[in-house]
Amino acid sequence: MEQQEKILEVKNLRVNFNTYAGKIQAVRGVNFSLYKGETLAIVGESGCGKTVTSKALLRLYQPPLVSVAEGSEILYDGQDVLKMNKKQLQAYRGREVGMIFQDPMTSLNPTMKVGDQIAEALRIHNKISKKEAAVLAVEKLRLVDIPNPEKRAECYPHQLSGGMRQRVVIAIALSCSPKIIIADEPTTALDVTIQAQILDLLMEIREKTHTAIILVTHDLGVVANFASRIQVMYAGQIVERGSTRDLFYQPRHPYTRALLDSVPKLSSKTHGELYSLKGTPPDLILELKGCPFAARCQYCMPVCQERMPEEIDLGEGHSVSCWLQHPMAPDVGPLNDGRKAGA
Amino acid sequence: MEQETLREPLLEVEHLSKHFKMGGKSILKAVDDVSLTIYKGETLGLVGESGCGKTTFGRTVIQLYRPTSGSIRFDGRELGTLKRKELVSFKKDAQIIFQDPYASLDPRMTIAEIIAEGMKVHFKLSPAETERKIASLLEKVGLGADYANRYAHELSGGQRQRVGIARALAVKPRFIVCDEPISALDVSIQAQVINLLIYLQREFGLTYLFISHDLSMVQYISDRIGVMYLGSLMELTDNQTLYSRPLHPYTQALLSAIPVADPDLGQAQNRIKLEGEIPSPIHQPKGCKFAPRCRFASEKCQAERPVLRELEPGHFVACHFAEQFQTEEA
Numbered sequence: 001m002e003q004q005e006k007i008l009e010v011k012n013l014r015v016n017f018n019t020y021a022g023k024i025q026a027v028r029g030v031n032f033s034l035y036k037g038e039t040l041a042i043v044g045e046s047g048c049g050k051t052v053t054s055k056a057l058l059r060l061y062q063p064p065l066v067s068v069a070e071g072s073e074i075l076y077d078g079q080d081v082l083k084m085n086k087k088q089l090q091a092y093r094g095r096e097v098g099m100i101f102q103d104p105m106t107s108l109n110p111t112m113k114v115g116d117q118i119a120e121a122l123r124i125h126n127k128i129s130k131k132e133a134a135v136l137a138v139e140k141l142r143l144v145d146i147p148n149p150e151k152r153a154e155c156y157p158h159q160l161s162g163g164m165r166q167r168v169v170i171a172i173a174l175s176c177s178p179k180i181i182i183a184d185e186p187t188t189a190l191d192v193t194i195q196a197q198i199l200d201l202l203m204e205i206r207e208k209t210h211t212a213i214i215l216v217t218h219d220l221g222v223v224a225n226f227a228s229r230i231q232v233m234y235a236g237q238i239v240e241r242g243s244t245r246d247l248f249y250q251p252r253h254p255y256t257r258a259l260l261d262s263v264p265k266l267s268s269k270t271h272g273e274l275y276s277l278k279g280t281p282p283d284l285i286l287e288l289k290g291c292p293f294a295a296r297c298q299y300c301m302p303v304c305q306e307r308m309p310e311e312i313d314l315g316e317g318h319s320v321s322c323w324l325q326h327p328m329a330p331d332v333g334p335l336n337d338g339r340k341a342g343a
Numbered sequence: 344m345e346q347e348t349l350r351e352p353l354l355e356v357e358h359l360s361k362h363f364k365m366g367g368k369s370i371l372k373a374v375d376d377v378s379l380t381i382y383k384g385e386t387l388g389l390v391g392e393s394g395c396g397k398t399t400f401g402r403t404v405i406q407l408y409r410p411t412s413g414s415i416r417f418d419g420r421e422l423g424t425l426k427r428k429e430l431v432s433f434k435k436d437a438q439i440i441f442q443d444p445y446a447s448l449d450p451r452m453t454i455a456e457i458i459a460e461g462m463k464v465h466f467k468l469s470p471a472e473t474e475r476k477i478a479s480l481l482e483k484v485g486l487g488a489d490y491a492n493r494y495a496h497e498l499s500g501g502q503r504q505r506v507g508i509a510r511a512l513a514v515k516p517r518f519i520v521c522d523e524p525i526s527a528l529d530v531s532i533q534a535q536v537i538n539l540l541i542y543l544q545r546e547f548g549l550t551y552l553f554i555s556h557d558l559s560m561v562q563y564i565s566d567r568i569g570v571m572y573l574g575s576l577m578e579l580t581d582n583q584t585l586y587s588r589p590l591h592p593y594t595q596a597l598l599s600a601i602p603v604a605d606p607d608l609g610q611a612q613n614r615i616k617l618e619g620e621i622p623s624p625i626h627q628p629k630g631c632k633f634a635p636r637c638r639f640a641s642e643k644c645q646a647e648r649p650v651l652r653e654l655e656p657g658h659f660v661a662c663h664f665a666e667q668f669q670t671e672e673a
Contacts, residue, residue, distance in 0.1 A: 045529040161620050162393075191392035191556065193617045196600040200616070218530060221602030225609040244606050262534040263604045264563040273541070274563060276534035280499055 007179055007212060008034040008057070008076050014069035015052050015061070024285045026052045028236035034180065037210040039203075041227035041244075043259070045218060047281060049236040054182045054216045057081070058093055095125045098173030102185035104165035108157040114168045115141070115153025121175040140171040144201060163194035170201065177209065184216045199226055220263050224248060229317065232256050235282050235292035238311075242318030250334070252320040255293045257335040291323065299324055299332055352416075353518060353550050354381040354404060359413035361396075361403045369625045373399040375574035376413070378651065381518075386544065386551040388565030388582065390558055390597070394621060396574040397554045398442075401520040404552070405437040406430065417518070435465045438511035442523035444503035448495035454481070454506050455491040461514040480509040483546075485539060501532035508539065512547070520552045525560060537564055558601050562586055567657075570594045573624055573632040576651055580658040590654065590665045593633045631663070639664055 015027040027049040034040055042050045055061055057074055059081060074081040076096065084092060093099075101107040109117055118140050119133035128136070134153070141149035144167040157165055166186065173181055183202065187195035203226060206213055215227055223230055224244065231241040232255065240253035251257045261275035279296045282288060291297070294304040304323050312325040323329055361374040374396045381387045389397045402408050404415055406422060415422045417433060425433060438461075441447035448457055455477050462473060478488035484505040495503055504524060511519055521540065525533040541564060543549060555561045561568055562582050569579040570593065578591040589595045596615040603609045619636050622628060628635055634644040643663055651661040654669065662668075 045531060163620055191621075192558070192600040193392065193596060194620065196602075196614065196616065199602075219602065220530070220604040221609075224604050224606045225602045248604075248606050259530060260604065262530045264559045265604070274534045274537050276538050277531035278535075280501070280532075 005036040006033050007036050008074070010053075010057070011073040011075070013053065013056060013072045013074065015049070015056050015072075016067050016069060018065055018067060019285075022285050026236055026284060027056065028288075030233075030236075030238055032231060032238065032241070034212050034214060036179075036212055037206065038228045039206060039213040039215055039226055041215045041217060041223045041230045042233060043217060043220065043223055043230055044233035045259075045281065047284070048233040050216045050233050051184055053233070054099075054184050054214060057182060057214070058097055058099055059084075059089060060099070091125070094121060094178070095176045096178055097180045097182060098176070098178040100166075100169050100173050100181060100183040100186045103189050104162055104169050105157075105189070107169050108165060110157055113154055113156055114160070117168070118153075118172050118175055121172050125176045137171075137175075140175055141168070143174065143205075144168075144171045146171075161194075162190055163197060166190060166194075166198055167201070170198075170205075174205065174209075174211075178211060180212045180214065181205075182214045182216070185218070186215070187222065188217070188219070195222075202226070220259065232259070235288065236284060237292060237321065239293065239322070240320040242314075242320075243316070246316070246318045250318075252314065252318070252325065252335065253293075253322050254297045254299055254324075254335060258296075291321075301329065351383045352380045353383045353418060354552075355414075355416040356380070356404060357414045357416075359400070359403060359415060360411045361399050361408055362411045365625060371625050372574050372627060373624060374403060375627075377571075377574075377576045378413075379569060379576060379579060381550060381552060383550055384544075384548055385566040386553050386564055388561035388568040389552060389554045389571060390556060390561050390568060391571035392556060392597075392621060394573075394624060395571040396624070397571050398522055400571070401439070401522050401552055401554050405439055405518075405520055406433065407439070431464070435461075435514045436516055437518045437520070438514065438516040439520040439522060440504070440507050440511050440524045443527055444500055444507055445495075445527070447507055448503055450495055453492050453494055454486075454498075457495070457506060458510050458513050461510060465514045476513070477509075480513055483512070483543070484509045485535075499532075500528050501535060504528060504536055505539065508536075508543070512543065515547075516549070518550045518552070520554065522554045523556070524553075526555065526557065533560065540564065558598065570597065573621060573627060575632055575661065576659070577633065577662070578658075578660050579651070584658055590658065590660045590668045591633075591662050592637050592639055592668075595668075596636075631661075639667075 010030060010032050013027055013030040017024040017026055030053055042053060044050045056068060068082055072082060076092065081092060115134060115137045118137035122128065122133045122136055138149045138153050141152055146152050146164060146167050187198050190198060199222065202213065205211060217223060227244050230244055230247045231238045234255050240247065240256045247256060251260060258277045262277060264274055277296055282292050290305040290307055291309055294300045301323060309321045309323045311319050311321045313319045324332060357378045359374055359377045363371045363373055365371050377400060391397045403410050422433065458477050458480060459473050462468060477491055481488050481490055486502060486505050525536050528536060537560060544551060553561060553564055565582050567581045568585045570577045572593050578589065578594045585594065586598065589598055596617045599613065599615045603612055617636050622635060630646050631644040631649050634640040637644065649661045649663045651659050654660050654665055
């Protein structure tokens with residue numbers, strides 16, 4: 001079984017974008033913990049705040065354009081990341097937490113050889129000579145299964161394919177053996193066969209090093225196969241969380257159900273109507289009253305439009321923020337499969 | 344059942360190639376000797392990884408690119424020999440929906456202007472008629488007539504793609520190339536657009552060439568599916584057969600690489616790991632294009648390029664050893 005050792009705790013995280021049009025509340029009070037050696041997936045559609053959340057964990061945002069609201073806490077090793085000074089922050093980034101970005105085309109420096117880019121990361125965090133760093137960099141490239149690492153270290157990013165570049169990005173993220181890796185859509189820009197290779201590599205690394213992974217993605221297929229726990233985000237909030245099996249087989253939030261139904265199954269009959277969720281997510285510049293999903297929800301009740309539901313614990317780490325779980329709510333049974341309901 | 348009565352070819356492509364000169368002597372063979380037929384009223388899915396030539400193929404068949412060699416017949420007429428005027432009328436019949444709804448709509452035009460542009464070329468309509476038609480098209484694609492005077496930047500990705508669809512429909516086409524119409528959209532929005540495409544196909548009796556890298560969506564919408572790799576067609580068959588009994592090792596690997604959105608099925612899935620990456624389309628392997636990554640590759644595969652052949656009625660495969668997989672599976 002997994003060791004339940006908490007390594008990161010996020011409390012009431014609120015992130016705002018300060019734009020000309022007004023304050024956009026991109027992340028609205030997110031709480032979660034990350035345990036050692038697990039893969040936690042954050043799932044949601046574009047604009048739901050999953051990337052903003054993951055970047056906030058590393059304080060990768062630009063004040064004053066983006067600000068974290070008072071009262072937010074990100075605790076790593078008992079220390080609040082949001083209150084770290086510059087030096088502490090530098091030690092935390094890279095050494096404790098590595099980040100893999102979505103687009104391997106833009107996350108590498110095009111004017112630097114990839115070996116040097118890895119060596120740079122190594123030298124920032126360790127007192128080693130240039131030579132030692134170069135040797136270590138080749139080692140790191142070998143670790144991510146790049147064939148011919150000595151030669152590849154001398155390449156510039158444009159000489160490598162997308163899959164190879166993403167391996168280099170992973171090598172940089174791993175360079176200082178971090179305890180946490182944040183992978184923000186690590187395979188979205190890649191082809192399926194390459195995606196499979198990269199995901200296998202990440203999982204292999206997790207097994208070997210017991211690194212905890214936060215996997216941010218919109219791809220439910222990836223999540224089903226690689227995550228141990230899932231958090232579903234909608235309009236800046238976590239609406240449901242639980243083990244991968246619970247969320248896939250017993251989703252309790254109508255949005256989770258809708259997300260699952262929108263993905264065609266390979267075996268499903270063709271040419272029937274594919275289940276589709278009507279409408280679009282709410283505008284986050286507005287103050288939300290009630291449940292953010294109410295306007296698109298087929299089970300919407302009057303209370304949903306008035307008050308935000310509390311998060312209700314269903315046991316074994318499964319919890320959901322939905323009024324349907326309230327004792328006074330009508331019993332709708334297990335959530336309908338959208339296809340069967342013909343919604 | 345339905346297909347049997349509808350087997351009337353609309354688009355016949357034979358030995359189509361499209362090469363790009365890359366400077367110096369190197370030539371990029373984006374589409375390399377592809378033959379296939381698209382029948383009236385069907386949806387032909389075309390899948391493959393980036394750089395396999397699927398988009399170039401789609402653009403070449405509707406004459407956005409001039410083919411290097413080969414023939415394309417639309418409704419029995421050879422496109423290469425069409426006169427200017429006839430070509431204009433072909434372009435009315437064959438439309439395209441582009442991948443990126445952010446880049447394919449002119450930011451300085453209103454939605455009405457975008458949709459009317461093609462209509463002006465092909466029909467002589469009074470302003471009032473045009474306006475009425477635009478309103479009805481916008482209703483058809485689920486946007487509503489009040490969107491007519493907006494600009495593209497005011498719309499979300501899904502709404503923009505609906506505009507792209509309305510623009511294609513405006514000239515009453517018979518054939519539409521859907522070039523990754525949903526890959527830039529969120530899952531819940533993807534489903535909306537797919538449903539719209541299926542509805543419009545029935546409503547107007549359209550024929551689609553549906554290009555995508557998302558195999559589950561392709562399976563959902565297509566009648567038959569072609570798999571491309573490095574500019575060549577590797578396998579072509581009806582969608583049930585492709586998923587239940589793929590005969591080309593590349594198709595097998597491609598299918599097994601899709602992560603299934605179901606934890607238990609995912610565990611049970613027997614994944615074929617593909618080593619290495621797609622070779623550069625400029626320096627292509629001499630024999631079978633897939634040989635360098637194929638588990639079953641033999642000397643024959645290195646030396647001789649397999650041609651696409653019909654192994655079972657309607658099931659085309661380009662592999663020397665496809666029969667073996669056939670018996671294995673059966």
